[in-house]
Each structure stands twice: as C-alpha cells, then as structure tokens.
Amino acid sequence: MPFLLEHIFAVVITLVLVVLLGTGGLVVVAVARRQRREKYFQRIDDLRQRYGPVIAAVLAQKLEYERALAVLKGISGFDRDFVLEQLLLEEKKPPPDQVTILRRLCEDLGLVKLWQGRLSARIGSASIRDAVARPGSVLERFGWLHFLARAKAADNLGIIQHRPSWPLLVKALDDPHTDVQRVAVRSLAAIQEPDSFAPLVERLHSVVLRPATTLSLRAVKTALVNFPLKQAVGLIPSLNHPHRRIRFLATDIIREIVERHAAREEEFVLDAKVFPPALAEAFLNQLCFDENPDVRARTAPVISHLADPRATPVLLTLLGDGQWFVRLHAVRALAKRKFLSQAPSVAQRLTDPQWMVREAAARTLLVFGRVGSEHLASHFLTTEDRYSREQIADELQRAGLIPSLLAQYGSAEDGIEGRVIAQFAQMGKTSYLVSVLHHSSEHGLRMKFIQNFGRHPDPQIRAWVRHIATRDPDEELRALAETTIRQAVS
Amino acid sequence: MEEWRQIFYHAMNMFNVVIVSYFILANGIYTVLMLLSLGFVWLHNRRLTYQGLDELRESAVTPPVTIFMPAWNEQEVIVDSVRSILRTDYPSLEVVVIDDGSTDATLSRLITAFRLVKMDLIYRPRLKTKSMRGFYLNPRIPNLLVISKENGGKPDALNVGINVCRTPYFCTLDADCILERDALLRLMRPIVRSPLNTVASGGIVRILNGCKVQDGKVVKVNLPKTGLERFQVVEYLRSFLFGRTGWDLLGGTLIVSGAFAVFHRETVIDTGGFQHETVTEDMDLIVQIHRWAAHHKRNVKMEFTSDPVCWTECPSTLKMLGRQRRRWQLGLCQTLWKSSEMLFNSSYGVIGWISFPFHLYVEGLGSVVEFVGYFMVPLALLFGMVPVPLFVLFVFLSLAYGAFLSVGSVLLEELTYRRYPSFRDLMTLLGYAVLENIGYRQLVLFYRVQGVFRFMTGFRTWEKVVHVGKTQ
Numbered sequence: 001m002p003f004l005l006e007h008i009f010a011v012v013i014t015l016v017l018v019v020l021l022g023t024g025g026l027v028v029v030a031v032a033r034r035q036r037r038e039k040y041f042q043r044i045d046d047l048r049q050r051y052g053p054v055i056a057a058v059l060a061q062k063l064e065y066e067r068a069l070a071v072l073k074g075i076s077g078f079d080r081d082f083v084l085e086q087l088l089l090e091e092k093k094p095p096p097d098q099v100t101i102l103r104r105l106c107e108d109l110g111l112v113k114l115w116q117g118r119l120s121a122r123i124g125s126a127s128i129r130d131a132v133a134r135p136g137s138v139l140e141r142f143g144w145l146h147f148l149a150r151a152k153a154a155d156n157l158g159i160i161q162h163r164p165s166w167p168l169l170v171k172a173l174d175d176p177h178t179d180v181q182r183v184a185v186r187s188l189a190a191i192q193e194p195d196s197f198a199p200l201v202e203r204l205h206s207v208v209l210r211p212a213t214t215l216s217l218r219a220v221k222t223a224l225v226n227f228p229l230k231q232a233v234g235l236i237p238s239l240n241h242p243h244r245r246i247r248f249l250a251t252d253i254i255r256e257i258v259e260r261h262a263a264r265e266e267e268f269v270l271d272a273k274v275f276p277p278a279l280a281e282a283f284l285n286q287l288c289f290d291e292n293p294d295v296r297a298r299t300a301p302v303i304s305h306l307a308d309p310r311a312t313p314v315l316l317t318l319l320g321d322g323q324w325f326v327r328l329h330a331v332r333a334l335a336k337r338k339f340l341s342q343a344p345s346v347a348q349r350l351t352d353p354q355w356m357v358r359e360a361a362a363r364t365l366l367v368f369g370r371v372g373s374e375h376l377a378s379h380f381l382t383t384e385d386r387y388s389r390e391q392i393a394d395e396l397q398r399a400g401l402i403p404s405l406l407a408q409y410g411s412a413e414d415g416i417e418g419r420v421i422a423q424f425a426q427m428g429k430t431s432y433l434v435s436v437l438h439h440s441s442e443h444g445l446r447m448k449f450i451q452n453f454g455r456h457p458d459p460q461i462r463a464w465v466r467h468i469a470t471r472d473p474d475e476e477l478r479a480l481a482e483t484t485i486r487q488a489v490s
Numbered sequence: 491m492e493e494w495r496q497i498f499y500h501a502m503n504m505f506n507v508v509i510v511s512y513f514i515l516a517n518g519i520y521t522v523l524m525l526l527s528l529g530f531v532w533l534h535n536r537r538l539t540y541q542g543l544d545e546l547r548e549s550a551v552t553p554p555v556t557i558f559m560p561a562w563n564e565q566e567v568i569v570d571s572v573r574s575i576l577r578t579d580y581p582s583l584e585v586v587v588i589d590d591g592s593t594d595a596t597l598s599r600l601i602t603a604f605r606l607v608k609m610d611l612i613y614r615p616r617l618k619t620k621s622m623r624g625f626y627l628n629p630r631i632p633n634l635l636v637i638s639k640e641n642g643g644k645p646d647a648l649n650v651g652i653n654v655c656r657t658p659y660f661c662t663l664d665a666d667c668i669l670e671r672d673a674l675l676r677l678m679r680p681i682v683r684s685p686l687n688t689v690a691s692g693g694i695v696r697i698l699n700g701c702k703v704q705d706g707k708v709v710k711v712n713l714p715k716t717g718l719e720r721f722q723v724v725e726y727l728r729s730f731l732f733g734r735t736g737w738d739l740l741g742g743t744l745i746v747s748g749a750f751a752v753f754h755r756e757t758v759i760d761t762g763g764f765q766h767e768t769v770t771e772d773m774d775l776i777v778q779i780h781r782w783a784a785h786h787k788r789n790v791k792m793e794f795t796s797d798p799v800c801w802t803e804c805p806s807t808l809k810m811l812g813r814q815r816r817r818w819q820l821g822l823c824q825t826l827w828k829s830s831e832m833l834f835n836s837s838y839g840v841i842g843w844i845s846f847p848f849h850l851y852v853e854g855l856g857s858v859v860e861f862v863g864y865f866m867v868p869l870a871l872l873f874g875m876v877p878v879p880l881f882v883l884f885v886f887l888s889l890a891y892g893a894f895l896s897v898g899s900v901l902l903e904e905l906t907y908r909r910y911p912s913f914r915d916l917m918t919l920l921g922y923a924v925l926e927n928i929g930y931r932q933l934v935l936f937y938r939v940q941g942v943f944r945f946m947t948g949f950r951t952w953e954k955v956v957h958v959g960k961t962q
Contacts, residue, residue, distance in 0.1 A: 005877065005880070008880065009879070009880060009883070012880065012883045012884060012887055013883060015887055016883060016886055016887045016890060019887065019890040019891050019894050020890055022894050023890060023893050023894040023897050023924070026894070026897045026898055026901045027897055027901075027920055029901055030897070030900060030901045030904045030916065030920060031916070031917075031920075033901075033904050033905060034904060034908075034913060034916050037908065038913070092542050092544060093542075093544050145533075145536075148536050148537065151537070151540045152539060152540045154540075155539075155540035155542070179537060179540070179541075182683065183540050186542075186545055207685075211685075214685060215685065216682070216683050216684060216685045217685070218549075218551045218552075218682050218683070219682075219683060221551050222545060222549040222550070222551050225549070225550050225551070256550040256551070259550070260550065355612075355614070390612050391612070393610070394611050394612050397609040397610070397611065397627075398609070398611070398627065398629065398632070399629060400629025400630070427610075428610070429610035430610070431607075431608040431609060431610050431624065432607055432608065432609050432610070435607050435608055436607075
C-alpha cells in the first residue's frame with residue numbers, strides 16, 4: 001500500500017493529540033503533586049505543633065517519660081509509623097544526652113521492631129499498613145525499590161544507636177544493594193559495638209583485595225576511624241598483612257583515631273593504658289621500617305604521641321628517610337613543643353630538596369616559639385641555599401610575623417631583626433614590610449628604618465621614603481626622609 | 491528554466507526531509523533523556539533521605555578542597571561572593587580568588603573588605619600562565635588567598651589557581667555565584683563514595699534573579715520579575731535537571747558547568763590544564779579528560795548531581811543574553827571541532843557514538859538547520875509543495891512537543907526539589923514552559939546561529955556578560 005498524504009496527516013494528528021494529552025497529563029500531575037505535598041506538609045506541621053513540645057520536653061528530661069509515651073501512643077492512622085519517624089528523627093544527629101531517651105521511645109513505640117523487620121526484608125502488618133497509607137511507597141515496601149526502605153531502616157537504627165541491632169547491620173553489609181551496605185557501615189560506626197569492628201576490618205580487606213566491590217574504601221575507612229582507640233588492637237593482623245595497601249590502610253586508620261583523640265585532649269599521650277604495648281611495639285619496631293613508604297610516613301604522627309623513650313630516635317630516623325613524604329610526615333609530627341630540643345634536626349630539613357618538606361620544617365620551627373624562630377632567623381641569615389631562604393621568607397610572611405619583626409626592630413638595639421629585614425630587602429621581598437610601615441605611626445620605628453634602609457635600592461622602600469618626604473605630617477621624619485633621598489641620589 | 495525548477499523542487503524536498511529527521515532525532519533523544527531523568531532524579535531525591543552529610547562533614551577522610559574564583563571586573567559582586575564562600579560548610583576548605591587584571595576596583599575592594607596585605611610569595615607554576623602581580627593574604631584568614639595577575643582570560647586565571655592549589659580537588663566557581671551552604675559537601679559526595687576514581691563532579695546552577703539575598707546567602711527563592719528571565723528559569727531546569735542528568739545516566743557527560751564544578755587536580759594537570767583555544771573552557775576540559783582517559787586507558791568517572799545548588803544571575807537584557815548564548819554556541823562548536831576524532835570512535839563508547847554526535851548534529855549544526863527551516867518550510871508552502879493543513883499541523887506539533895519537554899522539566903522540579911514555594915510560582919513556571927517555544931526559543935536560536943557563524947568566520951573573543959544585581 002503506498003504511503004499517502006492522508007497517512008501522514010493521520011500520523012501527525014495522532015502525534016499532536018498524544019503530545020497535547022501528554023503535556024496536559026504532566027501539568028495535572030505537577031499540580032496534583034503540589035497540592036498533595038502541601039497537604040502533607042500541613043499535616044506534618046500540625047503534628048509537629050501538637051507533639052513537638054512533648055518530644056522536646058521528654059528529651060530534655062523536663063517531662064516524665066511515661067506521660068510522653070502515652071501522648072505519642074495517641075498518634076493513630078494508617079501513616080502512624082511514618083509520622084512518628086518524621087517527628088522523632090527530625091534531628092539526624094541527636095545530642096548524646098538525648099539518644100538514650102530517643103532510643104527508648106522508638107523501642108516502646110514499636111519503631112525499632114519495624115525497622116529491624118524492614119532491614120531483614122520481612123513483610124509484616126506494618127509494611128502493609130504503610131503501603132495502604134502511602135500508595136507511593138508500595139514499590140519501596142514490596143518491589144525493587146525495597147532497598148530504599150532497608151537503607152532508611154539501617155540509617156534510623158544508626159541514628160538512635162541501637163546496640164542490639166548490630167548483628168542485623170553486620171548482615172546488611174552483604175545486602176545486594178550498595179546503599180544498604182554503605183548505610184549499614186555508617187550505622188555500625190555510630191553504634192560502636194566492639195564486636196562489629198572485626199567484620200568491618202574484614203570488609204576493608206575485601207574492598208582492597210576485590211576491586212570489583214561496589215562499596216567505597218573511604219566509607220569503610222571512615223567507619224573504622226570512628227571507633228575508640230582501644231579497638232585499634234583489632235587491626236594488628238592487618239598491620240602484619242602481606243598486602244602493602246592493607247598495612248597502609250590499617251596504619252592510617254590508627255593514625256586517624258590517634259589524631260582525633262589528640263585533637264580533643266591538650267596533653268595527649270599514648271601510654272600503655274590507652275595504647276596496647278603490642279601496638280606500640282609494632283609501630284616502633286616494625287611499621288616505621290616497612291618497605292612501603294606510605295606505611296612509614298603514617299607511623300610518624302602516632303609515634304610522636306607515644307610515651308616511650310625510643311619514640312624520638314625513631315622520628316629522627318624517619319626525618320632522614322629517603323622518601324620525601326616520609327620526611328614530610330616526620331617533620332610535621334615533630335611540631336609539638338615537647339620536641340623543642342629537636343629544633344636543630346628540624347632546621348636541617350630547611351635545606352631539603354623537596355619544597356614541601358622545607359615548608360613543613362619552617363612551620364614546625366614556628367610552632368616551637370622563640371627557640372624555633374631564632375633557628376629560623378639564623379638559618380635565614382646564614383644559608384647559601386636560595387630555595388631555603390625563599391621558603392623561610394614565605395613562611396614568615398604567611399604566619400604574619402612581619403609586624404612583630406618590625407616592632408622588635410624598632411624597640412631593640414641593633415640585633416638579629418635588622419639583619420633579617422636587610423635580608424628581606426636584599427631578596428626584594430619588601431611588599432609586606434612596606435605595607436606595615438605605611439600603616440604604622442610609630443615615630444621611632446620609622447626613623448630607624450629610614451636611617452638604616454632609606455638609601456636601599458629596593459623600589460618599594462624608595463617609594464615609601466618618598467611618600468614620607470612629601471606627605472607625612474611628622475616634620476622630623478619628613479626632613480630625615482628628604483635628606484636620605486638626597487644622599488641616595490648623590 | 492524547467493531544469494532549474496526541478497532542482498529547486500528536489501532541494502526543497504530534501505531539506506524538508508532533513509527538517510523532519512532533525513525534529514524526530516532531537517525530540518526523540520530529548521524524550522529519552524527526560525524519561526530517564528524523571529525516574530533517576532526522583533530516586534536520587536528519595537535516596538537523599540538516608541545519605542546524611544554529617545558523615546562527610548566529620549569524616550577524617552573527606553578530601554580538602556580549594557575553591558577557585560576567577561574574577562575580571564566584578565567589583566559589584568566580588569566581596570559578597572567571597573564572604574559567601576568563606577561560610578561554606580566544608581571541613582577543610584581553601585579559597586583562592588584570582589583577579590585577572592581587572593580594570594575596576596575588584597582588587598581594592600577585596601583588600602579593604604578582608605584587610606589583605608600584599609606579600610611576596612613563591613609561585614611554582616606547573617602550568618604556563620601570564621605573570622603574577624601580587625599575592626594578598628590576611629594571616630588571620632589563612633584559608634583565603636587573593637592573587638592579582640595580568641589579564642589572560644578565564645582559563646589562564648584557573649590555571650594560576652591550579653598552580654597554587656595544594657589540595658587534591660578544586661572547585662571552580664564564577665564570581666557572580668552564590669553557593670548554598672552545604673553545596674560543596676553535596677558535590678563532593680559522589681567523589682567520596684565512588685569506588686572508582688571520580689575526576690569531575692558537577693552540580694546544578696539555578697537562577698538568582700528575583701531571589702532575596704542577605705549576607706551572601708539566598709534567604710527567599712522567588713521567580714524573577716521579567717519574562718526574559720523567567721524563560722531562562724525554565725530553560726535552566728530543562729538543561730540541568732533532565733539534560734545533564736540524562737547524559738550522566740547514559741555515561742555521556744560532555745558538559746559540566748564550570749560555574750560550579752569540582753575537578754581532580756592531578757588529572758587536570760595531566761590533561762594540560764584549562765586551554766585557551768575555546769571560549770568554553772569547562773566543556774573543553776571535560777572533552778580533554780575523556781580523550782586523556784581513552785588514550786591512557788584510565789577508568790575515570792565524571793558525575794552530575796542535581797542536589798548541590800549554586801545560584802547565579804542570568805542575563806536580564808537581550809543584549810547580554812545574546813552575548814552569553816553566542817559564546818556558548820561558539821565554544822560548543824570550537825570544542826567539538828577541536829576533538830572531532832571522537833566522532834563515531836569506538837574508543838570513547840557512549841561519548842563517541844551517542845553524546846558527541848548528538849552535541850554536534852543536534853546542539854551544534856541543528857541550530858542552523860532549525861533556523862533555515864523557519865524560512866524554507868514557509869517557502870515550500872508558498873510554492874505549493876506542502877499542503878497548508880499539514881504545515882500548520884507540523885508547526886503545531888513542533889511547538890507542542892517543545893512545550894511537553896519544558897513542562898516535563900517543571901514537573902521534574904516539582905517531583906523533587908520544589909525550590910519555588912508558592913502555588914502561583916508553579917503555575918507561572920508551567921505557563922512559561924508552554925510559552926517558551928513561541929518567541930523565546932526562536933530568539934535564542936538566532937543567537938545560537940550567530941555563534942555558529944562566528945565559529946565559521948574564526949571569531950574568538952570572549953563576550954563579557956555584565957551582571958547588574960537583579961536580586962532583592
């Protein structure tokens with residue numbers, strides 16, 4: 001049959017109708033959806049207004065638990081469980097003092113049982129009720145989207161830190177969907193059940209050894225880092241693992257745990273009470289000599305916290321390592337006042353061939369305070385290494401030390417400060433110096449600076465002296481500047 | 491004479507076939523993208539309920555990021571923009587503002603606002619750039635660095651950022667953009683969670699015009715006042731929510747908006763950094779990364795996520811809109827031309843066989859076909875080659891299909907993020923989605939054709955879009 005014009009007409013007309021109907025359908029869906037969402041938010045807002053104060057009061061322990069429970073049990077309707085979940089878990093990270101009460105409420109209201117059921121993919125009366133109440137959730141309850149419900153359940157159990165659910169969460173690590181695995185990992189980290197540490201370590205191994213695993217390494221690592229320091233002993237087999245990456249990850253996890261603790265406590269020390277001797281030995285005798293430089297590098301921060309006389313010599317060994325990033329980590333690890341006596345060794349790294357090590361050395365010396373600054377200044381003045389000098393100049397500027405350098409220069413007799421300033425001028429790095437002088441009203445400092453450096457050929461210093469000579473209200477200063485300019489010209 | 495007449499008739503017929511084929515191909519692919527995105531964005535939104543950001547925020551393994559903000563004559567917006575990004579919720583963040591030789595008060599306003607001091611710091615260039623004029627820091631705000639350099643264009647400014655960057659990832663952000671507080675965390679989520687090496691991650695850019703901004707933060711989302719800006723709201727929704735999402739799902743991401751995107755620094759350096767040959771350095775970089783990955787047999791991923799939001803001002807005048815669209819089209823053509831080896835090249839998989847040809851034939855050359863069609867089809871009608879009712883029906887179908895796709899993008903927004911809160915806003919958006927194809931689409935088409943023409947004539951200048959502050 002030939003393709004006639006009438007057929008084209010018929011096709012186009014049909015298409016037009018289909019498209020118009022489709023567009024109209026989309027508009028109707030959009031409007032209906034908006035109205036449904038507005039109703040939903042209205043209901044949630046109403047419930048929040050009614051029950052929010054009750055929940056807040058019981059969590060703040062201002063209302064008797066039993067009374068609050070009785071009030072919340074009054075919430076009814078097909079979507080009761082969903083609404084309760086929304087109201088109770090509004091705060092994704094409840095304060096630690098409220099978690100216990102929240103957990104008890106969730107248990108007594110039957111939510112925990114519901115979530116456990118969902119996570120283990122059991123279809124109970126609650127799932128059927130929920131599906132009836134929210135038709136949109138049918139797929140989530142029974143279909144291929146059930147992973148959404150499982151992941152949410154795992155998340156909720158983690159938010160309330162429900163310890164008895166840890167075996168279920170460990171089981172969820174083998175869930176067919178990555179989302180559920182990932183949330184289970186996170187929830188296990190929140191619950192911190194000691195027995196769940198080993199399965200997580202096992203998961204870490206499988207992520208490394210089987211690259212096809214869909215779970216990300218970072219997710220597992222983040223979870224393990226969340227555990228308390230005493231759990232670190234569970235990583236000893238990983239520290240001895242033949243796979244170099246597993247050894248590295250285990251070392252790095254312990255480093256992260258240690259650094260988290262150190263950030264919380266000012267005088268943090270890793271003694272036998274908090275750090276098992278077996279671990280300390282592994283770090284001091286084995287890991288710091290590991291063939292994998294990444295492992296050696298990550299041992300430095302841990303060793304720097306160890307209360308062991310062998311720690312400092314080991315760190316100094318790492319400071320001379322052949323790999324630059326091992327030296328970098330070692331220099332950074334020494335940035336603690338207790339290593340003040342090691343300032344000369346750190347200063348040696350100011351001439352390191354790698355600029356990041358030079359930079360870290362300069363920063364570590366600045367952490368040492370006066371002693372470190374003196375080392376830095378003396379190195380700055382004496383070194384023949386141009387790169388080292390540049391690095392120190394960089395750090396002195398970044399750390400904002402130029403104003404205090406100038407202040408000391410202005411108030412003291414001729415000392416090291418003047419020579420440091422001369423070195424800066426010699427290197428042409430005078431922007432910061434001149435900027436401070438521009439904003440300074442210190443008569444003595446400016447007089448001294450003009451006397452000593454006014455004739456320096458640096459263009460920025462010259463411009464500043466000219467500025468003083470022409471614009472400064474201080475007559476004496478102006479006269480000195482004029483004289484200096486004349487002398488410089490002649 | 492009769493012979494010429496026959497040739498003319500044949501040519502017209504062939505062109506009509508081309509027009510119809512273009513119509514079917516373009517709308518077919520757009521429909522597939524829309525349907526894919528409808529499902530995926532809805533699902534992504536559901537998944538967000540358990541993908542907390544706290545884990546990322548508190549995790550010791552969340553990589554540090556540097557935000558690059560290249561600025562050229564942005565004195566009106568620069569201080570607010572920098573204040574806004576310094577408040578970004580991210581555990582380890584550095585901000586580098588690169589003043590690309592501005593001739594206005596961009597640099598001096600930054601110096602005053604943040605009490606910056608000029609310092610003579612070391613510059614270690616790994617990528618070649620124009621020379622530096624100075625580094626400005628305030629030791630009390632150690633995570634902010636302002637660099638002044640000689641004018642060299644946006645790619646040059648971004649390369650300076652790469653040279654001073656210490657973090658493994660960097661985020662590019664336009665100076666007129668406002669980031670939502672948690673946008674960077676959201677943008678980094680696919681990078682942190684992916685077991686593969688994710689080297690680029692792009693977020694959604696939304697229109698700021700009409701919104702209420704306080705202290706560098708969007709406090710109330712409103713629709714813009716003028717029709718021109720409202721059409722762009724619909725256009726952006728369509729482009730980002732279903733265009734980019736759809737291509738991402740198919741594994742054919744060819745564009746990540748440089749206005750707001752995160753990149754892996756070493757990968758970008760390996761590919762040679764941002765290039766100067768095109769006026770759309772963001773698309774050019776993505777194409778470069780694809781080429782580099784195929785050449786070095788690297789399994790890398792580039793992701794688009796629809797929940798990290800960056801707000802930007804859209805052009806509010808025809809003149810500025812024209813500049814913007816001409817540049818985009820010119821950049822598209824330059825980038826595709828530069829990488830024409832990718833066309834139907836099996837080494838590039840979906841990119842080589844679907845995404846690249848689509849961008850070339852539909853987004854690039856399609857604009858010319860469509861534009862010429864507006865003249866040729868009526869001409870065919872005039873010569874009696876097409877029956878009037880069929881012509882009318884076809885035009886109607888074309889407009890209706892355009893409206894269908896635009897309404898689809900508004901529905902997508904409604905199903906997921908609902909940023910425009912009032913019912914009236916929704917109805918207005920739906921209205922503009924229907925009307926977009928009458929007038930506005932043709933106007934944009936005209937600018938796009940100008941862009942193609944400029945490409946063919948070798949025009950290379952970056953046309954600056956001036957932002958006038960159309961927020962409340």
